[in-house]
Amino acid sequence: MGLLDYFRSSRPKGSANVAKERLQILVAHDRTQRGRPSYLPKLQQEILEVIRKYVEVDMNAVSVKYEQEDSHEVLELNIVLPDTAEGRI
Amino acid sequence: MGLLDYFRSSRPKGSANVAKERLQILVAHDRTQRGRPSYLPKLQQEILEVIRKYVEVDMNAVSVKYEQEDSHEVLELNIVLPDTAEGRI
Numbered sequence: 664m665g666l667l668d669y670f671r672s673s674r675p676k677g678s679a680n681v682a683k684e685r686l687q688i689l690v691a692h693d694r695t696q697r698g699r700p701s702y703l704p705k706l707q708q709e710i711l712e713v714i715r716k717y718v719e720v721d722m723n724a725v726s727v728k729y730e731q732e733d734s735h736e737v738l739e740l741n742i743v744l745p746d747t748a749e750g751r752i
Numbered sequence: 753m754g755l756l757d758y759f760r761s762s763r764p765k766g767s768a769n770v771a772k773e774r775l776q777i778l779v780a781h782d783r784t785q786r787g788r789p790s791y792l793p794k795l796q797q798e799i800l801e802v803i804r805k806y807v808e809v810d811m812n813a814v815s816v817k818y819e820q821e822d823s824h825e826v827l828e829l830n831i832v833l834p835d836t837a838e839g840r841i
Contacts, residue, residue, distance in 0.1 A: 682823075685782040693774040695835070702806040709802040716798075717791040734771075746784070 684744035686714065694734045703729070703738045711740070718744055773833035775803065783823045792818070792827045800829070807833055 688710060690703060707727065714720060720742055728739040777799060779792060796816065803809060809831055817828040 682784045683782065684784045685780075687778075687780040689776075689778040689780075691774075691776040691778075693772065693776075695771045695773045706802060706806065709805075710799060713795060713798040713802060717795065 684746065686718075686740075686742040686744060688714075688740040688742075690738040692736045694736070701731075701736055703736055707738055707740065714742070721745060773835065775807075775829075775831040775833060777803075777827075777829040777831075779827040781825045783825070790820075790825055792825055796827055796829065803831070810834060 690706060690710075692701070692703060711720065711725065724743040724745075726741045728737075728741075730737045730739075779795060779799075781790070781792060800809065800814065813832040813834075815830045817826075817830075819826045819828075
């Protein structure tokens with residue numbers, strides 16, 4: 664399955680007629696050394712800061728998921744951008 | 753399909769016995785206004801800079817894929833981290 668298919672399938676049902684400007688960021692980490700603390704939560708904040716340089720982000724429109732299993736961890740950020748969002752650059 | 757399943761299925765075949773420290777970053781953008789230039793290429797550089805604060809990244813071990821279709825674009829960064837990578841924080 665291609666990436667575009669994955670993101671298409673993960674889009675909320677019923678949203679086909681309501682086009683929304685949307686950003687989805689996934690960070691997956693395969694770790695060989697489990698003892699170390701994860702830096703994904705810190706990355707999350709910094710990535711959001713980078714994105715806010717380019718588009719307006721309403722922090723209430725950001726949803727965060729974090730999954731961890733054995734030596735794999737995945738961070739998912741879903742951001743619904745305002746309809747009137749103007750690029751800042 | 754869950755996220756962890758997706759990343760598991762996208763892992764290179766035959767890598768099961770060779771544990772590698774690996775980071776995968778996906779940025780998907782659903783755009784409502786197509787006329788505007790994409791900022792994903794710029795995000796890519798900045799996200800890499802953020803990651804390099806936490807782990808050593810050999811730029812030769814970074815592979816980048818970019819897919820675009822209609823109003824969707826996806827940026828994928830695959831980073832193989834050095835086995836001896838020490839977290840910087």
